[in-house]
Amino acid sequence: MSSLIPQTFIDDLLNRVDLVDLIDGYVPLKKQGTSFVACCPFHNEKNPSFHVIAQKQFYYCFGCGVSGNAISFVIEYLQRNFVEAVEMLAARLGLEIPRDGKTTKQKPSKSLYQILELVSADYQQKLRTDGKVAVDYLKKRGVSGAIAKQYEIGYAEAGWHNLEKKFPQNIKDLIATGMLILRDDNSYYDRFRDRVIFPIHDRNGRIIGFGGRVLQAEQQPKYLNSPETAIFQKNRELYGLHQIISQKKAITEILVVEGYMDVIALAQQGFDNAVATLGTATSAYHIQLLSRHTKKIIFAFDGDSAGQKAAWRALESALPSLNDGLDARFIFLPQGHDPDSLIRSESALQFKNRLENATSLNKFFFNTLMASLDTTSLAGKSQLVNKAKPYITKMSEGPYKQLIVDELARITHLDIDRIQQLTTSEEASPPMHSKETITRTPTRIAIAILLQNPEILAQCVPQLDLKVVDTLQEPVIKELIQLISKAPETNTAILIEFWRTKPEFTGLTKLAAWDHQVPESALCNEFTDTIHFLAKQQQQTFVSKLIKKSRDEGLSTTERQQLQAILQQRHQPTEEG
Numbered sequence: 246m247s248s249l250i251p252q253t254f255i256d257d258l259l260n261r262v263d264l265v266d267l268i269d270g271y272v273p274l275k276k277q278g279t280s281f282v283a284c285c286p287f288h289n290e291k292n293p294s295f296h297v298i299a300q301k302q303f304y305y306c307f308g309c310g311v312s313g314n315a316i317s318f319v320i321e322y323l324q325r326n327f328v329e330a331v332e333m334l335a336a337r338l339g340l341e342i343p344r345d346g347k348t349t350k351q352k353p354s355k356s357l358y359q360i361l362e363l364v365s366a367d368y369q370q371k372l373r374t375d376g377k378v379a380v381d382y383l384k385k386r387g388v389s390g391a392i393a394k395q396y397e398i399g400y401a402e403a404g405w406h407n408l409e410k411k412f413p414q415n416i417k418d419l420i421a422t423g424m425l426i427l428r429d430d431n432s433y434y435d436r437f438r439d440r441v442i443f444p445i446h447d448r449n450g451r452i453i454g455f456g457g458r459v460l461q462a463e464q465q466p467k468y469l470n471s472p473e474t475a476i477f478q479k480n481r482e483l484y485g486l487h488q489i490i491s492q493k494k495a496i497t498e499i500l501v502v503e504g505y506m507d508v509i510a511l512a513q514q515g516f517d518n519a520v521a522t523l524g525t526a527t528s529a530y531h532i533q534l535l536s537r538h539t540k541k542i543i544f545a546f547d548g549d550s551a552g553q554k555a556a557w558r559a560l561e562s563a564l565p566s567l568n569d570g571l572d573a574r575f576i577f578l579p580q581g582h583d584p585d586s587l588i589r590s591e592s593a594l595q596f597k598n599r600l601e602n603a604t605s606l607n608k609f610f611f612n613t614l615m616a617s618l619d620t621t622s623l624a625g626k627s628q629l630v631n632k633a634k635p636y637i638t639k640m641s642e643g644p645y646k647q648l649i650v651d652e653l654a655r656i657t658h659l660d661i662d663r664i665q666q667l668t669t670s671e672e673a674s675p676p677m678h679s680k681e682t683i684t685r686t687p688t689r690i691a692i693a694i695l696l697q698n699p700e701i702l703a704q705c706v707p708q709l710d711l712k713v714v715d716t717l718q719e720p721v722i723k724e725l726i727q728l729i730s731k732a733p734e735t736n737t738a739i740l741i742e743f744w745r746t747k748p749e750f751t752g753l754t755k756l757a758a759w760d761h762q763v764p765e766s767a768l769c770n771e772f773t774d775t776i777h778f779l780a781k782q783q784q785q786t787f788v789s790k791l792i793k794k795s796r797d798e799g800l801s802t803t804e805r806q807q808l809q810a811i812l813q814q815r816h817q818p819t820e821e822g
Contacts, residue, residue: 264302386506442456447482501543544559626656694761
């Protein structure tokens, strides 16, 4: 099926996609030198060994050996097949996939991000011109025009076909973004109708979806989000984070709440550091994402049992990040209040005092575990250790884990070393991908240099004897040289993709990430010397074969002439300048 998609389109797709942006949407990356790093999403590890190299549009894990390009990541991480992966990446970029072998030059339509930007602008315009009911609702909730503008709040008017009429040329993209709902009979209608609209931005400021709040009590559901799409994954985004980042100031703390209006109401009262999850529990991904921007996170939840459970899930998600210096705290709101209602019923100073007196994670941790235990008894102390063990084992070794162990030892009066023994995971580490050692050979060195640094070919050409290259019997090297010669601006990701359906693909993917130990300053000389060495080695093998044949059975006239020509050429004196 993949053959129906032209290779030229796939190359163009890989040339346009931003691998760092793609992977960062699923695995938070941190800049480190020329790479972006993270803990590998393909095996469990506590120290980051997963590297994404923007220049090569290629990723590699030094821990388990997994590697690939954007298509590989979608296939392996999101469990898509090849065609689905290409379709997803094309949709992100607004590219139409040519079918049935048609290779006409691609004219990209607007990307999904651009479409949603236009839709958002239309919703905002509607709020100003036709949204009195929405404006009245916002005023009633105490939302000013300045805050509405800051968060780009809009209005989706009543009616089933407004977007279809407004953007008739973009129906397919509106369906892809979930803005239009497709019926079984292939007709479609607007997802958001008669709702206040809250654009959801990614941390780069691009609109990736919307949330809508009803204006009529009988309308259900009360809150409605865009569905999951190629650019929007609910459990990996946080409403309001973009607005915090765009303030361009030090972020001392971030407050995590549960709804759009909580974020808006807090911003209205001067607390412009709140984010909201999008109908999902706080995940480890959310924690990693937030910890890139602040070292202090305060979770605000309802004081009921549901709020306690939500807080505990947030605590579990935060455990792996605590040794990095993260300070996680919790506040529980009075019965019947959410942050929106509470901030409007008490002063900003009172709410600030709540934040300053937030419960620390370690206190919440032990208070929760000890709630139903009698820790004055031996049985209660034993039960506390057993209840704490699965959570402590989730934490990587470091100062915070040690402090938790110290606290547990103090409560139970057990020796710290004994606590550490009891809370050490007995589970075997999950199997990793086998990381094979690659033997250095001239052929592998030449292939690896070209795969990883295709730009050096132009520098090497003056030193290469093209006749020698033509005689090479290394098909991969010859193919690489031809591919790079036709497209000098190519990169590692595109070169690897050429072999995806061929037997060489796995081996070449490994060589694309292999440490060939050749310094950058010597790449060109090493490559040309290696090519000339391979050519001489190939020629020597051919000569030895002919000499052996001449002894055993004799040579044909053509073979005799070939042998004489080679030997004559070898014995010609070299010119000295």
